[in-house]
Amino acid sequence: MTFSESEQAASLLSVRGLTKLFGDFAACSGIDLDIAPGEIHALLGENGAGKSTLVKMLFGVLQPSGGQIVWQGNPLTIGSPGEARQLGIGMVFQHFSLFEALTVAENIALSLDPKTPLAKIAEEAASLSKAYGLPLDPYAHVADLSVGERQRIEIVRALLQNPKLIILDEPTSVLTPQEADRLFETLFKLKSEGRSVLYISHRLEEVRRICDRATVLRHGKVTGACDPRQETPASLARMMVGTEVAAVHRDETVALGDVQLDVTDLTVKARSPFAVSLKNISMRVRAGEILAIAGIAGNGQSELFDALSGEYPVADDDRIKVRGKSVGRTGINGRRLLGASFVPEERHGHAAVPGMSLTDNLLLARSQPDRKAFLSGGLASIVRSGAIRLATKRICQQMDVRKSGENPLAGSLSGGNLQKFVVGRELDRQPSIMIVNQPTWGVDAGAASRIRQALIDLAKSGSAVVVISQDLDEIFEVATNIAVISEGKLSEPHPVGSLSLERIGLMMGGIHESHSIPDAMPSSPEATHAH
Amino acid sequence: MFEAILLTVITAATPLVIAALGELVTERAGVLNLGVEGMMIMGAVCAFAATQMTGSPYIGIVAGIVGGGLFSLLFGFLTLTLVANQVATGLALTILGLGISGQLGESFVGQPGIKLQPIVIPLLSDIPFFGRVLFAQDLTFYLSIALVIGINWFLFKSRRGLKLRAIGDNHGSAHALGINVIRTRYLAVLFGGACAGLAGAQLSLVYTPQWVENMSAGRGWIALALVVFASWRPWRVLAGGYLFGAVTIGQLHAQAFGIGIPSQVLSALPYVATIVVLIIISHNRRTTLINTPASLGKAFVPDR
Numbered sequence: 158m159t160f161s162e163s164e165q166a167a168s169l170l171s172v173r174g175l176t177k178l179f180g181d182f183a184a185c186s187g188i189d190l191d192i193a194p195g196e197i198h199a200l201l202g203e204n205g206a207g208k209s210t211l212v213k214m215l216f217g218v219l220q221p222s223g224g225q226i227v228w229q230g231n232p233l234t235i236g237s238p239g240e241a242r243q244l245g246i247g248m249v250f251q252h253f254s255l256f257e258a259l260t261v262a263e264n265i266a267l268s269l270d271p272k273t274p275l276a277k278i279a280e281e282a283a284s285l286s287k288a289y290g291l292p293l294d295p296y297a298h299v300a301d302l303s304v305g306e307r308q309r310i311e312i313v314r315a316l317l318q319n320p321k322l323i324i325l326d327e328p329t330s331v332l333t334p335q336e337a338d339r340l341f342e343t344l345f346k347l348k349s350e351g352r353s354v355l356y357i358s359h360r361l362e363e364v365r366r367i368c369d370r371a372t373v374l375r376h377g378k379v380t381g382a383c384d385p386r387q388e389t390p391a392s393l394a395r396m397m398v399g400t401e402v403a404a405v406h407r408d409e410t411v412a413l414g415d416v417q418l419d420v421t422d423l424t425v426k427a428r429s430p431f432a433v434s435l436k437n438i439s440m441r442v443r444a445g446e447i448l449a450i451a452g453i454a455g456n457g458q459s460e461l462f463d464a465l466s467g468e469y470p471v472a473d474d475d476r477i478k479v480r481g482k483s484v485g486r487t488g489i490n491g492r493r494l495l496g497a498s499f500v501p502e503e504r505h506g507h508a509a510v511p512g513m514s515l516t517d518n519l520l521l522a523r524s525q526p527d528r529k530a531f532l533s534g535g536l537a538s539i540v541r542s543g544a545i546r547l548a549t550k551r552i553c554q555q556m557d558v559r560k561s562g563e564n565p566l567a568g569s570l571s572g573g574n575l576q577k578f579v580v581g582r583e584l585d586r587q588p589s590i591m592i593v594n595q596p597t598w599g600v601d602a603g604a605a606s607r608i609r610q611a612l613i614d615l616a617k618s619g620s621a622v623v624v625i626s627q628d629l630d631e632i633f634e635v636a637t638n639i640a641v642i643s644e645g646k647l648s649e650p651h652p653v654g655s656l657s658l659e660r661i662g663l664m665m666g667g668i669h670e671s672h673s674i675p676d677a678m679p680s681s682p683e684a685t686h687a688h
Numbered sequence: 689m690f691e692a693i694l695l696t697v698i699t700a701a702t703p704l705v706i707a708a709l710g711e712l713v714t715e716r717a718g719v720l721n722l723g724v725e726g727m728m729i730m731g732a733v734c735a736f737a738a739t740q741m742t743g744s745p746y747i748g749i750v751a752g753i754v755g756g757g758l759f760s761l762l763f764g765f766l767t768l769t770l771v772a773n774q775v776a777t778g779l780a781l782t783i784l785g786l787g788i789s790g791q792l793g794e795s796f797v798g799q800p801g802i803k804l805q806p807i808v809i810p811l812l813s814d815i816p817f818f819g820r821v822l823f824a825q826d827l828t829f830y831l832s833i834a835l836v837i838g839i840n841w842f843l844f845k846s847r848r849g850l851k852l853r854a855i856g857d858n859h860g861s862a863h864a865l866g867i868n869v870i871r872t873r874y875l876a877v878l879f880g881g882a883c884a885g886l887a888g889a890q891l892s893l894v895y896t897p898q899w900v901e902n903m904s905a906g907r908g909w910i911a912l913a914l915v916v917f918a919s920w921r922p923w924r925v926l927a928g929g930y931l932f933g934a935v936t937i938g939q940l941h942a943q944a945f946g947i948g949i950p951s952q953v954l955s956a957l958p959y960v961a962t963i964v965v966l967i968i969i970s971h972n973r974r975t976t977l978i979n980t981p982a983s984l985g986k987a988f989v990p991d992r
Binding site: 239240241242250254255266300 | 847848850851853854857858860861862863864865866867974977978979980981982
């Protein structure tokens, strides 16, 4: 034992020499970590640094290969998430462990005391979520909710379990600054109640603002423990990535060219009761321009992306024009053939098939528009595997995709690396129009800066780029013009210099209070705190 | 006359409904067991043999349930513990079941069976017109209706049913929540096997009280199709089963009357009618999407 009795007694959770091996590969090796009662403890590290593996061991999802976990002074093994919950450990996963076919209330009920009636859970969840500024309709099916709304369920679910330690994996990546502020208030409240928070984030500013201590991981090992308030974002980033994070460079003097994407008065009815209708959306994106669309999760972003990409074509052909051609009724591949490229929000299962190799994923997206390059033999469509392998290699090199082996399954890549691959796959076509939904969601700082730089370079080379994002820092970093989407309506675009962060935040935030929750919902925040 | 037709419709529909309900629960847990036909025929032969040996068709019913259930455990062991491919294992189970049952039942061929007698419910069965049809039936009919109500309640009102649906939707997340995926799936497979066995017992004790090799005659496959077209809802299974039974009996009468339609076309009618109607019921894409178990047929291996 390398730690004293007093240290052990004072900590809520102590971890000594925790190791997890996958075959020969050590995802975590000799991790030491102490979390005191009533502290917000940051866990920092790039994607693939071992953070997810570590918290999965703490939550009983994975069993450690070596080392010890000490909970409130008692050495123990955490055999299952159920045991973890009984100890008083709650978890908000990064990749949501939600059931799409079930309602919000049913999802929450699954992790609570089975004796509580569903109606009571629904009521509690609605009022608790409202109290914490994360409004939710408990009877909505998860399949109809956006990523941001799904995350709210995860947070509310963990809070309902009344935990001593709550583990949050990238909780603010889909929240607006205002929503994040409210979450921080929640966290401070939890802290004042004597609960501890293990807070995983890539947002260094955030960690400096709310965390009492930070443990930094790199390549499965602890590389530093510090008080984040004594550090600068740059010094934290250095500990995390080992090298300075490349700042995104932008040339302000790019002249804008012809209109590439022209949307006029686009109105689309909601496809399901919980989806958002698009109302009279107009936008023009010119060559060399990056139009960033800001907005809170669930305000029509995914519906807008679906209409722009042709995933759900619109009835009136003339509403959407790609390089002068009306494409409203044209499907995805038809629009790709005209030079457009698309990166949807969900990496797993939407932008890429997790169970297929990188080369297969490349071929799936590009077999139609780049038929000549990847298929031969005319109608026989024989796959030219050599050419595809080369292209995959080129993309991985250009985007610095880190992977195990030559051609791994897409699902085996970490989130950031898969996103780099997906973006690179589309950039590799040199599209004249690129439409990206949430380009860097849940991606570490290094990968995010690479993706943003790639988008800026693409615009500089004369393409029109649309970035739909909830990350305002990202929007200010890349955008030429900014428009805000809210309740399915898109504002006029404003040049990036003419808007302050606060003003956009207010534009997005003014309406979201009443958005996803019916008026009839009971609202008694005090009642929920009592349980 | 009309009452007689209704009675035959009920007898034809009951085994389909029972077997389909069992498979519905199995599939809601995310397991695709294509061995319904095999489990059904095992139930039929076990029920017939036990009845012949003891003289009690009720012991036969229990034997059918146990026979189907035990046979399904073989499927469970192969697909859940050894993680074999569910489609291939299910097909093998059907072929194996047909073979074993033929072997087991060889000595019973041609023996007159003992029919399960109706249980007449006093008073209710005196209701004019419907009374005799609904309240003077054998045990399997009452069980089939109880199963529809019970399963519907279990799946959509009880917490265990919620867990079962959660496993069928996303077994990885269910595991992460601490739900025992493998154990629940074993129970779901066992329940499916027991129901298929009960359906088989109905065939050899009620429908045609005798043992004939291959007497399930493809009903297991129809039950499987019913589950899918009923978009995994118990009441729709009941409706689909009865529709199939009604058209089957109806076309037999039509053939007897000598309508000028080839008998092959008439024999195909129940299948066509059931598929068409159930497609119309399940046309709502969103409802279908929300009811389809997303991890159906996918193997689950905890951790890595």
